[in-house]
Amino acid sequence: MYRLALNMLFGDRAKLAMLLCGLAFSALLMAQQTSVFFGIMSWTYTPVHNIRARIWVSDPMVEQANDAKPLRDTDLYRVRSVDGVAWAAPLHTSFVQARMQDGNFKLITLIGLDADTFAGAPATLSAGRIEDLRLPNTVIVDEWGAQLMGRPVVGPDGKETTVPLKVGDTFEVNDLEARIVGICKVRRAFTGGPFVYTTYDRTKQYTLGARRTLSFMLVEPQPGVDASALCDRIEADTGLKAWTSDTVIWDWSDRSLARNTFWWFWKNTGIPFSFGTAVALGLFVGIAVSGQTFYSFVLENLKYFAAIKAMGAGMGVIARMLLVQAFTAGLLGFGLGVGMAQAIGRAMIEKGMPPFVMFPQIFWATLALVLGISLVSAVIGIIKVSRVDAATVFRG
Amino acid sequence: MSALSAHSVAVRTRGIDMFFGDGETKVTALKQADFEANRGELVMLVGPSGCGKTTLLSVIAGTLTPQAGTVEVFGQRLDGLGQEELTAFRRKHLGFVFQSFNLIPTLSVLENVMVPLLIQGAAQSVAEAKARAILEKVGLMGREDGRPNALSGGQQQRVAIARALVHEPSLLICDEPTSALDKDTGAQIMQMVRDLSRSPDRCVVVVTHDHRIFRFADRIAEMEDGRIRRVVDDPSQLDATHL
Ligand SMILES: Nc1ncnc2c1ncn2[C@@H]1O[C@H](COP(=O)(O)OP(=O)(O)OP(=O)(O)O)[C@@H](O)[C@H]1O
Numbered sequence: 356m357y358r359l360a361l362n363m364l365f366g367d368r369a370k371l372a373m374l375l376c377g378l379a380f381s382a383l384l385m386a387q388q389t390s391v392f393f394g395i396m397s398w399t400y401t402p403v404h405n406i407r408a409r410i411w412v413s414d415p416m417v418e419q420a421n422d423a424k425p426l427r428d429t430d431l432y433r434v435r436s437v438d439g440v441a442w443a444a445p446l447h448t449s450f451v452q453a454r455m456q457d458g459n460f461k462l463i464t465l466i467g468l469d470a471d472t473f474a475g476a477p478a479t480l481s482a483g484r485i486e487d488l489r490l491p492n493t494v495i496v497d498e499w500g501a502q503l504m505g506r507p508v509v510g511p512d513g514k515e516t517t518v519p520l521k522v523g524d525t526f527e528v529n530d531l532e533a534r535i536v537g538i539c540k541v542r543r544a545f546t547g548g549p550f551v552y553t554t555y556d557r558t559k560q561y562t563l564g565a566r567r568t569l570s571f572m573l574v575e576p577q578p579g580v581d582a583s584a585l586c587d588r589i590e591a592d593t594g595l596k597a598w599t600s601d602t603v604i605w606d607w608s609d610r611s612l613a614r615n616t617f618w619w620f621w622k623n624t625g626i627p628f629s630f631g632t633a634v635a636l637g638l639f640v641g642i643a644v645s646g647q648t649f650y651s652f653v654l655e656n657l658k659y660f661a662a663i664k665a666m667g668a669g670m671g672v673i674a675r676m677l678l679v680q681a682f683t684a685g686l687l688g689f690g691l692g693v694g695m696a697q698a699i700g701r702a703m704i705e706k707g708m709p710p711f712v713m714f715p716q717i718f719w720a721t722l723a724l725v726l727g728i729s730l731v732s733a734v735i736g737i738i739k740v741s742r743v744d745a746a747t748v749f750r751g
Numbered sequence: 752m753s754a755l756s757a758h759s760v761a762v763r764t765r766g767i768d769m770f771f772g773d774g775e776t777k778v779t780a781l782k783q784a785d786f787e788a789n790r791g792e793l794v795m796l797v798g799p800s801g802c803g804k805t806t807l808l809s810v811i812a813g814t815l816t817p818q819a820g821t822v823e824v825f826g827q828r829l830d831g832l833g834q835e836e837l838t839a840f841r842r843k844h845l846g847f848v849f850q851s852f853n854l855i856p857t858l859s860v861l862e863n864v865m866v867p868l869l870i871q872g873a874a875q876s877v878a879e880a881k882a883r884a885i886l887e888k889v890g891l892m893g894r895e896d897g898r899p900n901a902l903s904g905g906q907q908q909r910v911a912i913a914r915a916l917v918h919e920p921s922l923l924i925c926d927e928p929t930s931a932l933d934k935d936t937g938a939q940i941m942q943m944v945r946d947l948s949r950s951p952d953r954c955v956v957v958v959t960h961d962h963r964i965f966r967f968a969d970r971i972a973e974m975e976d977g978r979i980r981r982v983v984d985d986p987s988q989l990d991a992t993h994l
């Protein structure tokens with residue numbers, strides 16, 4: 356009977372196409388909207404991704420990763436003396452104006468790395484070497500920043516293009532020369548413009564007037580020391596705030612800098628609301644469309660199920676037939692929809708805009724929703740079939 | 752008819768009462784309906800619209816449970832059976848031919864005919880072989896892979912007959928099997944029903960308005976206001992007004 360159930364489903368190509376389109380469209384909408392939403396939200400904790408430290412230590416008043424409150428340089432020694440700390444390196448972050456060669460100003464995110472350890476350095480450089488930062492007046496910029504800060508040129512065809520900055524190019528920060536010795540690949544941030552990496556000591560010159568430049572401390576626990584436990588100890592010993600760097604924003608770990616940043620933006624900005632309504636709309640339309648298409652499929656087949664019931668099929672068999680149809684259609688529609696969402700997402704990632712992060716949770720949640728919709732439609736169908744009097748099949 | 756022993760009775764109802772709704776909207780469809788059909792017989796149920804033919808047929812088929820009375824089909828009492836037992840009973844012993852054919856449009860002709868066997872839990876290959884054999888009998892060999900909608904009305908009803916008989920039921924139930932067909936096709940269909948179902952172990956009950964097919968009946972039970980008014984052996988004995 357299950358084979359028959361599938362043949363019933365696949366028998367009408369046009370209707371099947373409609374049904375799958377409805378389900379795929381809603382799966383696409385749900386996965387797409389939530390992925391873009393989380394993509395944008397994941398930009399909020401970009402620093403945690405890019406810096407790659409096991410533990411972050413900040414001023415106790417700091418609430419999230421984009422919010423730097425200067426620490427005292429002596430704090431570094433206090434942290435280093437906490438039991439279980441292998442090493443601690445300084446990190447500076449700030450927004451400063453950079454003056455391009457054409458005289459234009461651009462807001463950049465300046466990151467100062469400890470010149471001894473290069474703790475927090477970008478994972479991949481597409482040009483240059485990180486060690487060259489030890490040379491005087493040198494910086495490394497990220498690929499996207501190199502593009503943003505690039506020089507506009509008018510080609511022979513009259514079209515304006517941007518020539519990205521490359522190794523050897525210079526610009527100025529605070530009247531001081533910044534010579535590019537490397538281009539790195541890092542994730543984009545929600546706040547802030549291009550990332551410009553330099554050494555921690557040089558940031559004192561680039562941020563003229565700033566008395567204290569220690570924004571965060573990056574801490575590596577000794578082998579075998581639990582990061583979260585070490586955070587507790589750092590906080591107890593120094594009165595500073597310590598964070599872990601896990602980026603599982605679903606985990607209710609209060610130590611996670613990424614999670615706190617994510618939820619800080621969630622609570623304190625209008626982004627979740629404005630995007631959230633789009634997501635909710637996507638979910639709503641998705642549920643409505645797929646529920647409606649599947650339900651009308653069930654309704655159309657109601658009289659045939661009534662006939663099958665009259666011929667002596669028990670409700671158990673009919674229920675299973677409907678469920679087989681529902682889940683088959685649901686899975687196919689889901690596969691198509693999420694496949695399309697992924698393809699579109701890939702294309703978006705290429706362009707970098709808008710960001711697209713399909714967490715496994717989004718994948719599974721979409722699957723659960725689509726199957727849930729199929730299940731509900733099937734159950735409504737089952738109830739309908741169980742309510743129709745087998746005798747009604749005699750009435751044309 | 753009285754010469755037949757009780758043993759040869761295939762269908763018997765006694766004192767059937769059936770109403771729908773209650774209070775102001777209460778409709779009495781059957782009152783004290785007594786009906787009998789014997790093994791090997793083709794009995795027709797005729798009467799004016801609304802007199803309760805379909806309702807009585809549904810009671811005999813076990814798809815409606817009457818408020819009062821007894822139903823016996825091939826020695827099995829249906830009153831008192833639960834839904835599941837009734838379903839199992841239909842699965843095993845009943846074949847249906849509906850006015851609107853009720854063939855599943857998204858399945859092939861062959862698959863449609865296989866349905867009763869698959870409901871019984873028959874293996875795919877067995878069901879297929881039996882379905883092919885009966886399609887051959889109703890003259891539709893070569894059309895088994897097509898869709899029912901590609902066939903004419905008469906051909907579709909032949910598919911329905913094949914489906915109703917493929918599992919060799921004891922009782923064949925037909926409600927207005929010819930009303931969607933033209934005269935000649937209707938006659939062909941009834942001829943086929945009679946030929947294929949003539950067997951001492953089988954009984955056929957046909958509800959119809961179509962006087963042109965009365966000649967295929969062994970007996971005709973005339974209904975009026977929810978009860979059997981009389982039973983005649985020959986259509987010419989019916990009142991012309993009731994036709
Ligand atoms: N499910 C139902 N709910 C309410 N009333 C019903 C129902 N089924 C039948 N009836 C009523 O019972 C009576 C008998 O109906 P039935 O369908 O048995 O008549 P019929 O002889 O088959 O008529 P027709 O020749 O028009 O098919 C009618 O008055 C009808 O309106």
Ligand SMILES: [Mg+2]
Pocket residue numbers: 804805806
């Ligand atoms: Mg009727």
